[in-house]
Amino acid sequence: MKKILYLECNSGISGDMTVGALLDLGADREVLIKALDSLNVNGYHLHFGRAKKCGIDAFDFQVHLEDEHDNMSGHSHDAEHSHDAGHSHDVGHSHSHPHRNLQDIYEIIDRLEAGDHVKNMAKRMFEIVAEAESKAHALPISQVHFHEVGAIDSIVDIISAAVCIDNLGVTEVVVSPLSEGFGNVRCQHGVIPVPVPATVNIASQYGLKLRFTDTMGEMVTPTGAAIAAALNTRTNLPETFRILKTGMGAGKKDFKHANVLRAMILEVLREEEPEETMWVLEANIDDCSGEMLGYAMETLLEAGAADVWNTPIYMKKNRPAYMISVLCKQKDLMTMEELMFLQTTTIGVRRYQVERTILGREKKLIKTEWGEAEVKVCFWKERTFCYPEYESVRSICKQTGMDFQTVYDTIRHTTEIL
Ligand SMILES: O=C([S-])c1cc(C(=O)S)c[n+]([C@@H]2O[C@H](COP(=O)(O)O)[C@@H](O)[C@H]2O)c1
Ligand code: NI
16 A cells, blocks of 8 residues: 655745654654664754644644753653743844754764664755755855754754654655745844745755745745655645545744644555656667677666667668667657667667556565565556566575575565565
């Protein structure tokens, strides 16, 4: 069963709203606390509480910074604790914090006790902010020194988002258009227009849709936009779905509408089969060796061809020859044509467009009696097909001496997905 995380950003998106929504969806708080402890970062504590936004109950995740002179380790406690959970910090203006660059942040992330994919996800989010900052201030990425985002709360927000996403086990994420307000906002740089330049850069670079509203104030922060850009794996919701869970993450500001980020876990019931326009490039070749054709196929596939095949033919003057065919995306057309001229002896290439329908698919790991194996799960109408990946079958056969058919059939009929 395919599960999709849907982020409904009708009141924009920020780091703390995202973490709140994911915790409300059921991400494990203890796992998060343990992961954050492994960073060994001092000077903050966490608040896990509830807030009412226009009467709507939402998870309120807050990172409270402690005084610079207070060198306590990061710790967490519940909102019921006597500490005042209701206030929020004006991040980045009233007190100073270290200005870290991307490398410093990567070093902190490397201390995280979590899988590499969680660390890479968090690094990707920071990299997206760094690119956007670099563009906004016309500075090379190496010289971008984070201000707000270098503060502990942003590090905690981004890493928490990555840990919670991993904990929820979602593989695909759809992000709705991001509603944004208008006016100006005061930050470390001074008073800047909403949407702030870093947010605009992220939205334009990663194709996030912004929806402007008549609400005064900033609803999409650069951190929120970077999280959305890094997580967004598909553009559309499935044709029909069932909502398995909903989570609400509270924003810190109050607007005339409920300042919440709503997250949903959706079970796909019916998936539209995407239609794509592809290209086929072809050449009939009678003077190319088998070795050369083999190498051409290898380089074309490495350069992004969707498929390459050679068909034995008889061509003009009754010559035995081969037709080489290359299937590729429009964006790869020129690269493929150049490789055909460079890596074969052809002096002409035909090309035509083809339409294709492809099934939605996901790669999954299956637990077998011989260890893990990779499978492709494909979705067609109400049916699901599971196809073992050749390399997994091959390596199990080599390790165990079993025959291909037995291993293939066993993987195909194993239901336990990791
Ligand atoms: O680098 C960062 S995060 C940043 C860049 C900009 C620019 O547009 S340039 C603006 N800000 C403002 O700081 C606060 C906090 O942002 P977070 O993403 O850290 O929550 C917010 O008002 C941003 O607009 C930050
Ligand atoms: Ni600050």
